[in-house]
Amino acid sequence: KQEVTQIPAALSVPEGENLVLNCSFTDSAIYNLQWFRQDPGKGLTSLLLIQSSQREQTSGRLNASLDKSSGRSTLYIAASQPGDSATYLCAVRPPGNMLTFGGGTRLMVKP
């Protein structure tokens, strides 16, 4: 059974710092991996989607990488801002199945 783990569970950084969020998964047979952002009391917003054949995806200050063979993905946030404060979740999609989510990393960026 696929399991997705995100470490750390919570992270607090000063504004302007570059940071990395980690996601690991136990079964490398995935179709794609997605990173989501969740604001308190809100639903999830899709940030980046990496297909299994890709190594990375970028959107603005966000860069997500995928190493399928080692079962790892990282989300890099450059020059963090207080508005980046949220919970970040990764999810993998095995072929033919639905998404399996990690527990999330709660990020706080202090002004």
Add this chain to the structure above:
Amino acid sequence: NAGVTQTPKFRILKIGQSMTLQCAQDMNHNYMYWYRQDPGMGLKLIYYSVGAGITDKGEVPNGYNVSRSTTEDFPLRLELAAPSQTSVYFCASTPLGMETQYFGPGTRLLVL
């Protein structure tokens, strides 16, 4: 477009009561999903639907039922509420041929 809407936002139920969580989308998406999220945990799939009249179980379907009579609506039914069903419930949808899921704002349910 309103996107994915969910009602109610918050509800308190007594053990054994029943209720229906409503979900609607106005984007003509084929796929719709129901998830639950427990505190500090990721989302777990309850049920999903690939189109009107077609539903299937996800990872945690026990205690829930769904129906999909139209493309727009995908209600989730709790028949006999139990404290273990205290959670935040999210509905999501995806257009045919795409991977990105669009989420509703969630329904917070407390069963006492």
